[in-house]
Amino acid sequence: AQSVTQLDSHVSVSEGTPVLLRCNYSSSYSPSLFWYVQHPNKGLQLLLKYTSAATLVKGINGFEAEFKKSETSFHLTKPSAHMSDAAEYFCVVSDTSGTYKYIFGTGTRLKVLA
């Protein structure tokens, strides 16, 4: 069965400094992994996805993530945080058993300090 673990429930960074949000996955098959962002009282917006093509995936708003099979990780990074990046971030793995359900991590709340 697939699962994802987001290692930090809260992350605080100063504006202009790098962002690292950690995600580890468990999957019996080659996984499809996604990062989504959720601003308060809003739905989820897709940041990027990994689907077994390039291991370094670039997304929107300057975010990127690297798929590392040996470490079973899919960490999200951004070189320089902006105040507007403050939000909840979810790492997601897609079930490959045929149901196509999403399996969500517990989320990481990113706080950006001025």
Add this chain to the structure above:
Amino acid sequence: GAVVSQHPSRVICKSGTSVKIECRSLDFQATTMFWYRQFPKQSLMLMATSNEGSKATYEQGVEKDKFLINHASLTLSTLTVTSAHPEDSSFYICSARELPGSSYNSPLHFGNGTRLTVT
């Protein structure tokens, strides 16, 4: 890009009444839509999978008679919370995948959610 429209964004209702939430895929077709519930400061909990032209598939522990799902067309799914009670107050979010490509590789597109408050 693919857009999922969810309506209403907020609703307040009295205990015992029913509330309908609509989820529309605006520029694509979706045979499958998903309904989630999110409690404050928590992750999303899948409630049910809505299948166009057939019955919804509910997750364990979700009351299908309380949360009625109808997927009448390839672009519309509705969730009706029947006889709502204060404990049903929550944030409800729908999502959909585009056709073709309804596979695990295809990303889900999410609506903006509905904040339900039952008084």
